[in-house]
Amino acid sequence: MAAHLSYGRVNLNILREAARKELREFLDKCAGSKAIVWDEYLTGPFGLIAQYSLLKEHEVEKMFTLKGGRVPPADVKNIIFFVRPRLELMDIIAENLQPPREFHILFVPRRSLLCEQRLKEQGVLNSFTNIDEYILDLIPYDGDLLSMESESAFRECYLENDQTSLYHTAKGLMTLQALYGTIPQIFGKGECARHVANMMLRMKREFAGSQNQILPVFDTLLLLDRNVDLLTPLATQLTYEGLIDEIYGITNGYVKLPPEKFAQKKPGEGGKDLPTEPKKLQLNSAEELYAEIRDKNFNAVGAALSKKAKIISAAFEERHNAKTVGEIKQFVSQLPHMQAARNSLANHTSIAELIKDITTSEVFFDNLTVEQEFMTGVDTDKVNTYIEDCISRKDPLIKILRLVCMQSVCNNGLKQKVLDHYKREILQTYGYEHILTLNNLEKVGLLKPQTTTRNNYPTIRKTLKLWMEDANEQNPNDISYVYSGYAPLSVRLTQLLARPGWRSIEEVLKMLPGPHFEERQQLPTGLHKKRQQGENRTTLVFFLGGVTYAEIAALRFLSQMEDGGTEYVIATTKLINGTSWIKSLMDRPEPF
């Protein structure tokens, strides 16, 4: 069912199994029939851990979403609330209680004294048989990818200075080490990275008594603050998966697509019965074709799809060659697999068509041109007329903010006059209440006035080779293919760490925010890995504050590089794109 998790360099199914076991144990604690009342936000992340069948096996008969009023009637003994530790949810729970039934709360990912106090104030704390926590820090998302699925992590860390999610990160990494062995080397860049490493080292000291006897699977952990590289998520991702996320948004591994292109066209039915519900698809490496094309630059996807189409139709043609009973039998046995491949191909052809409509549009092209101008340092110090035009056309505010922030980042801050001009235009066109959002963007450093006349972005760009003129989209030889020219700074740092090491870029590291550091964790004797000749190292790269699909693609590209020497597993607080990221920083995401 989740076999794709075990195909990677590191078998992440172990982590998933551990999480499932934990869930089963909790469910069995509440003996008898039960109903689960869900904090709706949690259903997505839980879906990555368990299907309904698992719950059903443990006598979960009904499921509801948590909302005001009473839990609907259900003939069950136990009512279990699966909730995040949020005060407002406690109030709703208090409303929902209605004996005679046994009530339980499962806090995800951690219980909170504050919430329990609120339940007490509401006079209901007594009504709970079990109050427990379900530690769901790192969720296996794909064979080489872990996510905490914590939407607000960046906002909390960098805007509100709330480090709770960093604590969860450290805890999650401790869990990971308990399952996969102590990670001997820790590198990091950024304030939050430093903080997480400190917490990890401290937690390790607390377990000093019990040595971890598991042979380390990971050689290195790299902790990266998102604010070390604010530029990358602002750029439009140009990989297949990245574009699906940019345009339709991938949530907890699922995407919802406009249904028109997916209608089954059968002769004679004409145009009737067009589906109106969005088409929901799961996207992960369990799907062979998707695993093959997800990380390609979109311009290389068409060719890959048509190649695949030829292979599949050739396979179907085989039936004419099947003469003997044995041959026919063999052909038939392959049919299910072939049909699945054909469906998969049909789906992705439709998605690629949908995306192509957008990528070939003038709007997309113009936007991309401006982005690339900024990233290459063209005219970043004056008011950009394209941005002005977009504002006067009332394009979505998030699009404007992405561009303005990008210009600011690529210019190491905007001239006061330029910044004021943008601000005024934005407030006048989109509403004065957005001073709140603009202030937030300034606080996290995405938007800022120039304080020195020295712009160090060009130095960073040149030293780290962030812009490659001749990016090869079809047969890439460098990570810059994921943004058709721009090599994501975060991934470049990762690449340089593996070879030749950060010492070669000390100067640039100093220009980026936060400290960089290296720590070592002692391994018990006997656990030192003896590396075989030519065996790759395994590095876990943790993005604190979010990572984009294009960055993941770039890291996968590095993993697959011949004589790259390092394979990467990626972990993050949340999978983001420029839009979802900026949205999380807005104080009023929706207009009136």
Add this chain to the structure above:
Amino acid sequence: MTRPKPEDDEYWNSSKFSAFTFDDEDDEFTKMKESKRAVNSMLVDDDDDDDDVEKVSWSGEPIGSISWSVKETASSIRSSGEQSFPKIDITPSLPKQGSGYSLSSLFKGKQQVICCSAFTDTSVRAYAPELRKPKSECKDYMSDWSPEETVRRMRKGKVFSLERFRSLQEKLLLLDEAVSENDGNVITAVLIYLKKSLSKEILFRELMLREIALRHYVHYLKEMGEQKLLVELMKALGRTDDMALMQYKEHLNIKDEGQRRDFLKNCLSLPFSQDDAIHVQDHYTLLERQIIIEANDKRGDAEIFKKFPRKASILNMPIITTLYYSCFYHYGESDGTFSSPANIRKTFRISEKQYILTALGARAKLKSWFDVDSLFNTKNWLGYTKKRSPIGFHRVVDILQKNNAPVQVLQEYMNLIDDPELKLSLAQKYKCHDIVIDTYRDLKDRQQLIVYRGKVERGSKEDKKIEELLCNMQIRWKN
């Protein structure tokens, strides 16, 4: 898993939620509480921390203070669904050795114990700490827990007591220890205790020296909605901009426009940064004005409202939208009225560019080509009118085209575009053949003209025009 199985969908969809009513269950609940209370006053090793009634035990200590109450083995979980005695022996379902991994077994303490006792504890204490007996005779070993031990226990979810930390110094040691462990949950619990047991001034003073604790405190106050205290804290910290914005943000929660306006008016006196102050002033002025305009226009007496009924109210719309509205419904009003475009433009310091764009959009929508014309007409000193625009004429053409302007109007403005390339691409896009042909003629580009001939209809006016040009011997073609 959101929608697990079709058979469940039916349930999800059909289930109706009725409002909560306090009926007999409530009674039952009170009874339950009563019986529990009775039990509690007899039991010693129970930590009843859900009742705020002060009960006194044999030792003279109020019940609920953990320092006497609970042994570690006695769970404080109210494990009893049926009003049984709280002293329940919980045998936690620990994963058995060798049964594979379980996340919780890796890190959790041996037991799950709820430890909100700290809260009751302090609420009892806070009244008169000095009246409290010196360390009681039956001195509990727990009361000797160091800050380290206490924080460790809190993190592990074991029973703990904060009330033994009485002096300021002890409390601060506890706080520092909690902070050094980074567990936000514990830090918050300690902060709640300090909030209840220290004066505001002292707490603020100490928090200012402790950045991380301060952040957690701010977060806690936000979470609890303690706006007033938060504002005081911000003031004390000298973070006045933040405070002002935080208060301003509240307006988003006010639905009624009158109240919202009044709230914004009150915000004007807040210590915003210079720039923000101007924006907030504008915000207030705008809403005030929108309320006046709305009151007048809602009746829709004027002809224009009958011809083009309003689709929505103008309240809370951005200023540019308001200006558009004004250019649409109130064009030509004298400068003196609140709703006239000129007045709005002046009051809100709208740039010429923005004004022209907005007015153009509104007048083009109404197909008032005369008004469009006069937006760009300027007279030079000789009295000739000339068209001038602060925005590129290609943008003007775009806007006109979007509003279905007739070809003559489009062509007029297209001809004003200086850059021939741009002119050509727009003309081709919007099929203004004359302009394409003329431009190629001006560029002396015979080849392109021949190519373009294929795109116009045979025998049409345009076709003939190209024919004539190609035959014209006077033109010195470049190719």
